[in-house]
Amino acid sequence: MIAAAKFRDRDRQVILSVKDLTVAFGDNVVLDHLNLDIYRGEILGFVGASGAGKSVLMRTVLRLLPRRSGRIEILGADYDAVGDAERMALDTRLGVLFQHGALFSALTVKENIQLPMREYLDLPQWLMDELAYLKIALVGLKPEAADRYPSELSGGMIKRAALARALALDPDLVFLDEPTSGLDPIGAAEFDELIAQLRDTLGLTVYMVTHDLDSLFSVCDRIAVLGQKKVLVEGTLDDMLAFDDPWVQSYFKGKRARSIPRADQSARFPVE
Numbered sequence: 001m002i003a004a005a006k007f008r009d010r011d012r013q014v015i016l017s018v019k020d021l022t023v024a025f026g027d028n029v030v031l032d033h034l035n036l037d038i039y040r041g042e043i044l045g046f047v048g049a050s051g052a053g054k055s056v057l058m059r060t061v062l063r064l065l066p067r068r069s070g071r072i073e074i075l076g077a078d079y080d081a082v083g084d085a086e087r088m089a090l091d092t093r094l095g096v097l098f099q100h101g102a103l104f105s106a107l108t109v110k111e112n113i114q115l116p117m118r119e120y121l122d123l124p125q126w127l128m129d130e131l132a133y134l135k136i137a138l139v140g141l142k143p144e145a146a147d148r149y150p151s152e153l154s155g156g157m158i159k160r161a162a163l164a165r166a167l168a169l170d171p172d173l174v175f176l177d178e179p180t181s182g183l184d185p186i187g188a189a190e191f192d193e194l195i196a197q198l199r200d201t202l203g204l205t206v207y208m209v210t211h212d213l214d215s216l217f218s219v220c221d222r223i224a225v226l227g228q229k230k231v232l233v234e235g236t237l238d239d240m241l242a243f244d245d246p247w248v249q250s251y252f253k254g255k256r257a258r259s260i261p262r263a264d265q266s267a268r269f270p271v272e
C-alpha cells in the first residue's frame with residue numbers, strides 16, 4: 001500500500017474523479033456518498049458482489065443514469081459545470097465496451113466502429129475507412145473482419161470488435177464491463193494481454209468491471225471493491241488480502257483465488 005501510494009503521489013494524474021456520489025431508484029439507495037479516483041495509465045479492476053451497483057456506477061459516470069448528488073470530474077473538468085461543446089469534447093475522451101459487446105447487429109464491424117466517428121467527427125468516408133482498419137488491426141482482428149456482421153463472429157471476435165469501437169475516438173479512458181465473461185480461459189487470457197498491451201502502447205487508462213480473478217491477478221494494477229454502497233477498499237492485491245471484511249476475504253482468499261498465480265506487482269508499483 002505504501003509503495004502504491006508513493007507511485008500515485010509522485011507520477012499520477014487523476015483522470016476520473018467521482019466525489020460524494022449518491023444514486024437511488026426510489027427508496028433503493030444503491031450508491032451512498034461514494035468516492036473514487038482513477039489515475040492515468042492504470043488498469044483498475046472493479047469488483048463487488050452481484051447487485052452491489054458496479055454497473056450502476058459505470059452507467060452513472062457515463063451519464064446514462066441520473067444521480068441524486070455528487071460530482072464527476074473527467075480530466076479535471078466538472079461535467080455539470082461545462083458547456084455543451086466542452087461536454088461533447090469530454091465524451092470523446094471516454095470509450096465503453098458494454099457487457100456482451102453490444103454491437104449493432106445490422107451493421108458490419110467497420111460500420112460499428114465508424115458510428116462514434118459519425119456522431120462526433122466530420123471526416124470523409126475514405127479516412128473513416130482507414131481509421132476503422134487501423135482499429136481492427138489494433139485489437140488483433142484480421143482486415144477481413146471489417147465487412148462481417150456480428151452474427152458471423154465468434155464471442156472473442158465480438159469482444160475485440162466492440163473494443164475497436166470503444167477505441168474509435170482515441171479515448172484516454174475506456175470502461176470495460178465484464179470484458180472476459182463468456183470467453184474460454186485461453187480467449188480470456190488473450191483479451192487480458194491485449195488490454196495490457198494497449199495500456200502500454202497507447203497509454204490508455206482502463207476501468208474494468210470484472211468477476212474474473214485471473215484478470216484481477218494478472219493485469220490489474222489496482223483493485224477497488226464496491227460494498228456497503230461505497231468503495232470499501234482500494235489498492236493492491238496485498239491490500240485486499242489484508243482487508244478485514246468477510247466478502248473481501250472469501251473472494252480473494254477462496255479456493256479458486258488460491259489456485260491462481262499472482263503477477264509480480266512490485267514491478268508496477270516501484271518504490272523510490
Ligand SMILES: Nc1ncnc2c1ncn2[C@@H]1O[C@H](COP(=O)(O)OP(=O)(O)OP(=O)(O)O)[C@@H](O)[C@H]1O
Nearest residue numbers: 025028030048049050051052053054055056057211
Ligand atoms: N434502471 C434501474 N432501475 C431500478 N433499479 C435498478 C436499475 N438499474 C439497477 N438497479 C438496481 O441497482 C442495484 C445494483 O445493480 P447493478 O446492475 O449495478 O449491480 P452489479 O453490481 O453490476 O451486479 P452484477 O455483478 O450482477 O452485474 C440492483 O439492486 C438493481 O436492481
